[in-house]
Each structure stands twice: as structure tokens, then as C-alpha cells.
Amino acid sequence: MNDSPVELACYVAGIKVTSSKTLVVRSPYDAAVAGVVGLAGREQTELAIQSALRSRESLNRFERSSILERARQRLEERREEFARLITSESGLCLRETRYEVGRALDVLRFATMEALRDDGEIFSCDISPQGKARKIFTFREPLSCVVAITPFNHPLNQVAHKVAPAIAAGSPMILKPSEKTPLTALRFAELLYDAGLPGPMLSVLLGPTAEVAEPLVRDSRVELVTFTGSVAVGKRIAETAGYKRLVLELGGNDPLIVLADADLDLAVHLAAEGSYRNSGQRCTAVKRILVQENVADEFAQRLAKKTEGYPCGNPMDEATRVGTVIDEPAAIYLETVLQEALAAGAKLLIGGERKGALFEPTVIQNVPRNVRMVTCESFGPLAPIINVKDLDDAITVANSTPYGLSSGVVTNSLDEAIKAVKQLRCGTVNVNEVPGYRIESSPFGGIKESGLGIKEGVVEAIKSMTTVKTFSLPW
Ligand code: NAP
Secondary structure (H helix, E strand, O other), rough: OOOEEEEEEEEEOOOOOOOOOEEEEEOOOOOEEEEEEEEEOOHHHHHHHHHHHOOOOOOHHHHHHHHHHHHHHHHHOHHHHHHHHOOHHHHHOHHHHHHHHHHHHHHHHHHHHHHHHHOOOOEOOOOOOOOOOEEEEEEEEEEEEEEEOOOOOOOHHHHHHHHHHHHHOOOOOEEOOOOHHHHHHHHHHHHHHHOOOHHHHEEEEEOOOOOOHHHHHHOOOEEEEEEEEOOHHHHHHHHOOOOEEEEEEEOOEEEEEEEOOOOOOHHHHHHHHHHHHHHHHOOOOOOOOEEEEHHHHHHHHHHHHHOOOOOOOEOOOOOEEEEEOOHHHHHHHHHHHHHHHHHHEEEEOOOEEEOOOEEEEEEEOOOOOOOHHHHHOOOOEEEEEEOOOOHHHHHHHOOOOOOOOOOOOOOHHHHHHHHHHHHOOOOOEOOOOOOOHHHHOOOOOOHHHOOOOOOOOOHHHHOOOEEEEEEEOOO
């Protein structure tokens, strides 16, 4: 890595925390120091909660929207710096991290617009025999203290998806980013303060789980915990949070279903992009490719050929399309589930080599339905192909795991597409697109073990960070 390490600190209500305890963040590619972060502890956690609750920043809609717009402009000016910072701490290649910054710009753009939108409704009451000459009005009030906990795989965009809606809603937030990729989150917080965000509207804390994350989750003064991450941690949060609102965006095991009538070029393109983008570390990455058996061989050969166009290597290299996964143990896990699948009868067509945290894009054919690679979430650039008889069979396989985040179906038949939309048990069905397709303001989120069905996306996140109040007047 060729960028110099950054030195950053946590923030309580916009004030830098000085600390002797530090976290050194290293590149997963070559262990170069990407940055050093001063950590917080229990005392700062308590102070952050108190400052959020004391915060009486009654910014009006125009002020909130203006802060978000200024933040977007500043991020636009610093696009490359942020992309390189994400790459230095995550090992994601520059092609991906530049894309991620573009997505975060969209989050800010849409939140800027949503901050201005009126969120009230009016109900006339004289509409039934029981009615009266009154009107009921609704409006949304911000929550007084929101805790956001984010994962490593999109160090900027996951954070933007929590913080920007909170600013638009006017809800003070305490952010606990991933310890694996904290640098981008802290830089982004600085950018927001710089854009005029009052300190009490945002604290950013990193530190031991028992001193920061867990006390935040348990605290009864916190009104909402919005969490994105693994099923295991999500369930632990659900057990310990007590009586408070929860938004849980958890893991996925998304299928891409390819039917015999599909445009195979499109199907191969979607399978490769869905499996390999972001080093395969997207909650909505393609994690199982369910191909109708009479086209499965041809599809597999074409996907293997396509995979040659995804060079894996130094994430800072412009030619690289797949950087590292988050660390070496994550790459070793991929190697292990690959060996298990091969031992169970699957065939390796291309890839499969690991070097440190680098794992090559890998196509595996004839994958049995019961191996760990496809029953559990594999967070890496694996493209496991499972043969299916027809759409009914594909839907049975697709619905057979505990996850229910998203899905993609490649077909030219409207009837089959509609059947898939109706019968797949998950939060999203994208026809002739990857499961991960969305825009930053559309509703997003899963069911079953992928989440509680409460959506995110800028519009829905603002709703989750506010409560509806009604009042009525004689009219
Ligand atoms: P993770 O291990 O669950 O960690 C996520 C966050 O939770 C981190 O900030 C982590 O902090 C924190 N955490 C750990 N233990 C905690 C506890 N006891 N209480 C409260 N917080 C705790 O997930 P990850 O490995 O970073 O991310 C990958 C996972 O996220 C995958 O399963 C992926 O599918 C999922 N994901 C889901 C979505 C979605 O929208 N559905 C989007 C992206 C990713 P530390 O870093 O300090 O451990």
C-alpha cells in the first residue's frame, strides 16, 4: 500500500476523545498500517448518551438539508481520498471503493431531498355515521437517541445509510462502526462536522465490546438500535436490547435463478458481477446460482471463461477487479468450504487459490445442495452452481435456507418471473438483475434470519428514526 497512515480519534458530541488506548488498523493485503485510532471506553459511552439526550438542536428542515448537501459537495471533492482510505483498510479494490463513494454520494443526495419533504397526513373525520367535523393531522418527531452499529463490508456506505437519515430526521445518533474498518467512518464524521453538523447530533465510538457496543445496546435511554451485520450478533442484540425499537439488517444467502429460456449472456454477466463485486462481500452478493439443468453445462463453461476477466490482486492496482476479503481467516474459511464441496462431488472450473487474504474468483459446478458453501453464508468471491429441474425446484432450493434477504431471476417469461416474485420468501426479487440491485432511497431489507422485515433505504430509515404524532382539531 502506498498511502501514508492516518491518525484518528473517537468523537463524543463532536469533541475529539484523547485516549492512550489505540487500535492499529492494517491492510488485509500486505499488513501495512492504514491508520491508528484512539479508543473510547465506558465513560465516553455514558457521555455520548447524555449528550444525545441533552441535545436540543432544533434544526429546521432547510438547515438539515443544507448540512447534507454541503457534506455531499465535500465528499464529491474528496472522492478519491475516501476511495483510497476504504481500500487501505478493507482490501477492497479501487474500482469497488470508487463505486462505493458514488453510492454514498447518492445517499447524501436523497437524504438532502427527503429532509425537505413534508411527512404529515390529514384525516377528515366526517366520513362515517360515527364521524365528526374534525380533522386529525400527523407529523413525525425525531427519536432522542439512536444507536447505529455497522459492519466492515461497506465502510462508508453502511455508515452513510445510518447517519444521513438520522440527520434528515433530526435524531441524535451514536455510531459504533466496525473495528475492522473504522477509519472511513471517523473521516466521514469529521466531514459532516465540517459541513456544519452540530456536535451533539453525532458521536462516534470504538472500543471494547463490553464497554461500548453492549452498554449502548442495553441502555434503556436509547430508543432505537439500528444494526447491520451478522445473524449471530443481530440475534444477540435482539436478546439483550430489552424494550426498544430494533432495525436488524443481517446476513444473506441470495440465489440467482437462471431458467432455460434466459438470455445466457445476461445471466453469465449477472452471475459474475453478483458473485465477485466487492470481493463477494455484500449481504446481497450472489451466493448460490441455481441453473436449469438443460443449460447448466453451457452456463458453467461461459461463466468460467467470463471469470478470467476478474483479475485478483493488489487492491490499489488499477487493473485489479477483486481485492482481498477482510482478513486471512475469512479467506481460509472460503478455502475450507471449497474443499468440503469438492470432497462432496462438486467440480472446480476456475480459481480456488488463496494467498493470505486474497482468494481468487472461483466457479464450482455440480455443487450438492447440502454442503456448507451453499447452506450457510459464504462471504467471498465464490460462484457455486447448483443444477435445478425447473422453476419450482429452484424456488424450493432458494427457500430452503434460514435466510431471506434478496434474490435474482433471469428469464424471458413473464409468467415465470411473476411466479418467482410471488413464491420466493425474501425481501426483494429482481428480475433480470442481480439480487443486490437497488437505489439508495428504495426500501431494502430481509425476512427470516436476514432481518425482522423492517426496511432500510433513506426513506424507510427516516421513518424508523421518528415516531408519528397525531393531533386533532375541530374543523
Ligand atoms: P459482525 O461481526 O456482526 O459485526 C457487525 C458490527 O457489530 C461490528 O461493528 C461489530 O463490532 C459489532 N458487534 C460485535 N459484537 C457485538 C455485540 N455483542 N453487541 C453489539 N455489537 C457488536 O458483522 P461483520 O462481519 O462486520 O459484517 C458482515 C456481516 O454483515 C455479513 O453477515 C453480512 O451479510 C452482513 N451484512 C448485512 C447487510 C444487510 O443490509 N442485510 C449489509 C451488509 C452486511 P466489532 O467490529 O468491534 O466486532
